[in-house]
Amino acid sequence: MDQTEIAKAYDNNYRAFKKGISSSESIDYYTSWGQTGGYEKDLSKGGTYNGPIEAAKAVGKLFPADRENVKILDIAAGTGYVGEELHHMGFLHVDALEPSEGMLAIAKEKGVYKNYILDILGGTKYSLGTDYYDCTVVSGGMGEGHIPCTGILEMIRIVKPGGIVVIAMREEYLNYVEEYKDKLEPMMEELEKEGAWEKIDRSIYDNHFVGKTGVLFLYRVKDKGESGR
Template structure:
């Protein structure tokens, strides 16, 4: 067994998962130049990839066949939904939620199972959105990346902005959090679930993400409710859950 980086339903997150050599070779032969583009994406980040959608389409095979993403191995979506549900024990059907880096809808599936009905999706990949639409999980779809550019979403729209797997190498920058705060109502929550190791291993977040979160709290933009480590976020790797209320 060897480890290869593949695009997964954390979307657009990257997971290093063990793949049999035969699967790797089949994927390589089947994707041609798109695989080269995908490697470029991983090394240089989404911002330098001109056609993210073609790469996602070429790797959709992984999304439907990779058993490492099944519940019990990739537990991030359940962990995220549980965190949001704990904060909103009642009237969940009334809450308006946006799923950031929604992928094909793993988080939304878990939110729906807990009684949340009004969920929108923010996702940069058209092919991922197409897959999510087949499930009928979201009310509105925004084909956008989250960064420091303003989204085409009104201020104070959501009761909750949740991101599971959107914070990783080449993904959402620290500055994107300000947009999460802007589109969330005062008194609403921002929930970020990510691999714990990314706080150290990813240059964008190392010694930056947590201090940035603290600085936003110091300026009165949000207040921390909790930060806790969870086990088995992905297989045996721990995750961290940040929960903040917007001021």
């Protein structure tokens, strides 16, 4: 990609995350961006966009064995980048949760997921079972108009005790997105104090998207009885 194309990619991505965008506006934008082929051109996996690779690598390290039986939910699955990576690593039970019909249609063509759930996290169309997944993973699903802080509670609910939550997001969103500023990380820490989960790691990686650093959160869910959640 030359500099002009990179600037265009950055601009197109900003349109999905721009200040004040509503959830439905963002989802509609993804449908048209995805269906024209623009999403995968602008966010090229391993090119302009490293989030899915970092997220999947973390899942791979935490589940080195028996991968075909590990139940994973790829939240905000988009066109299936994380699913592709996990499939290559031998994970065969990966479900995709994605609210944009256009994005999910592209993910379906890849054949790397077991089930496809057209919904937002915490939505009502499909009820996700409590303590069902061994792992949830998100790459790029956190941002303005995207997964709210309450999505974290939903991740903890649907992951089994001992299971893993993986979140890869643009680092600057922690302080730049109103929904997260002084809320998301304090809430994650509070949940740890309450005994809902424990932090395995918090690390920074390069080039989440177009040179912007990413932050990778890894948490292990604890016995729900301890926290009452």
